Amino acid sequence: MACFLQRVKATESKNLLAAKKRKIRVAFRKNRGKKSRAGHELREAIRQDDLDYLASGERVSGKGNLSRYRTVIAEETEQGQDLIAELDVDRDRCLAGRVLSIVGSHQCKVEGEDGKVYVCAVRQILRTLSQNARNAVVAGDRVLFEPERGEQGMILRIEPRHGVLGRGVGRSHQLLVANVDLAVIVVSAVAPHFKPNLIDRFLVSCEKGAVKPIICVNKCDLAEWQKLLPVLGQYAILGYQTVFTSAITGLGIKQLARMIRDHQTVFSGQSGVGKSTLLNAIQPKLGLATSDVSSDSGKGRHTTRTAILNQLDQGGWVVDTPGIRQLRLWDVTREEVEGYFIEFRPFVRFCKFPNCMHVSEKQCGVRAGVADGLISAERYSSYLKIISDDLDSG
Secondary structure, three states: OHHHHHHHHHHHHHHHHOOEEEEEEEEEOOOOOOOOOOHHHHHHHHHOOOHHHOOOOOOOOOOOOOOEEEEEEEEEEEEOOEEEEEEOOOHHHOEEEEEEEEEOOOEEEEEEOOOOEEEEEEOHHHHHHOOOEOOOOOOOOEEEEEEOOOOEEEEEEEOOOOOOEEEEEOOEEEEEEOOOOEEEEEEEOOOOOOOHHHHHHHHHHHHHOOOEEEEEEEOHHHOOHHHHHHHHHHHHHOOOEEEEOOOOOOOOHHHHHHHHOOEEEEEEEEOOOOHHHHHHHHOHHHOOOOOOOOOOOOOOOOOOOOOEEEEOOOOEEEEEOOOEOOOOOOOOOHHHHHHHOHHHHHHHOOOOOOOOOOOOOOOOHHHHHHHOOOOOHHHHHHHHHHHHOOHHHO
């Protein structure tokens, strides 16, 4: 009887998750169009009752760059809290592949099931459906593409994603990588400066994207890294994996290699923290380009220009991402942030007000935890800094 109930529940879950095909209307912006006439010219022609005043090659009025619409057959499946439209394609004509890197604005390198690497363009409708994102396709994406002449192709569909890492840029969402299960958050002990607040932002982004984080403090040969043990200790107590490394002395390289073995991993962090150098130390034949920190600004130079997916000899894949200067959270409201600070959770129930933001409210359980030394004051300051940003603008 128990086995029967399990089968029934599994069938019900499968039906709930099943994609429903339906017609959707997609707005396409015109690739080109005539320049709309200045309003004063039309008004002048009407006043003189002489439409010949207008050049015959121009339209009197028009929609300018207004969208045109097309109806497509798509499937809607839930991915996180969003409905994702997946285009209905002829699978018999397609190959399945994985995106290795982005080439230019609308092309990428895809490794197909046949082992070949294709340079693929991205179908325009996919870019249109991803209008809220800066990039329709990212490294790590599983795609269906139609091979064309030579080793070229056209990506027709992006398969549902899991394990994503992204950030907000302006009013759009920039995905850094997709389909990973580990994120190595690389920070440096010195040059550029050690930034715990950036670690906390990455931890929020990782939990939001269902990716397990590893905190890696690199360049330990340039500083007395033992002084950072209390700071990293507070993360270790919370259950986060931490590691100290140096590509020069070899400190922690084998340990880090063991952590990422047989996993799909992304290395992310500021420019100049040594992400590419660490990967070269783990697998020298990767030959990733590296550079020193600028002596003028003390900040890292952008050496890695695009996210690149590489296979590891020890098993698994790794993505080296371009360095970032700041990480603005995307699709995270102020009210959500407390849930991503796992040490807050036991104390929230002692707050007097259900909508307590733990800033200046009376009888706040979280603030009491900070006062009693049960919550790190540095982590609490980081929380305040995050919620002070305009998170809702994304």
